Structure formats: C-alpha cells, structure tokens
Amino acid sequence: MIERMNASTVTASAGTSAGRSAAVTSGDIEAFGQRLTQLDSDVDDAGLIAQLAALEGLKAAAAAAQARVTVAFAARSERPCLPPGPVRSGSPAG
Numbered sequence: 001m002i003e004r005m006n007a008s009t010v011t012a013s014a015g016t017s018a019g020r021s022a023a024v025t026s027g028d029i030e031a032f033g034q035r036l037t038q039l040d041s042d043v044d045d046a047g048l049i050a051q052l053a054a055l056e057g058l059k060a061a062a063a064a065a066q067a068r069v070t071v072a073f074a075a076r077s078e079r080p081c082l083p084p085g086p087v088r089s090g091s092p093a094g
C-alpha cells in the first residue's frame with residue numbers, strides 16, 4: 001500500500017518489522033501495471049465493488065505521484081544551462 005509520496009520517489013511498505021520503506025522504481029510500476037491485467041474477475045458483486053474502490057484509490061495515488069514527478073521534472077528543466085567549458089571575460093554566457 002502506498003504510504004507517502006514525494007517529488008523523487010514513491011515509497012511503499014517494505015513489509016519489515018522495523019517499518020522501513022523502499023523506493024518504488026519505474027520498473028516496479030510497470031510490473032504492477034502488468035499484474036493489473038490479471039485481476040480476478042471470478043468474484044461476487046461485493047468483490048467487484050471492492051476492486052473498483054481499490055482501483056479508484058490507486059488511480060488517485062498514481063495521479064498524485066505523476067503530478068509530483070511532473071513538478072520535479074519541470075523544476076529541473078528550468079535550471080539555467082551553462083555553456084561547456086570555462087566562460088571567458090567578455091564572451092557571451094548563453
């Protein structure tokens with residue numbers, strides 16, 4: 001279950017008694033997406049409703065994580081670019 005998200009990582013319970021968290025990688029996200037193609041459809045109505053509720057929560061968490069990653073990327077992209085090599089006095093800096 002997703003516990004906390006920030007701009008650089010999404011953390012999830014690592015299942016340890018110490019309560020440590022492990023960073024979720026893009027590979028983890030892709031693998032989980034693949035697992036979602038194998039949802040158990042052989043459940044009763046209550047099970048289907050529970051799946052829908054869980055997927056809605058997951059969708060909200062994914063949207064929040066995507067927004068944080070987008071903000072982090074945009075902030076990184078706005079950093080000024082420096083020309084390669086030393087800047088000489090009187091030469092244009094950009």
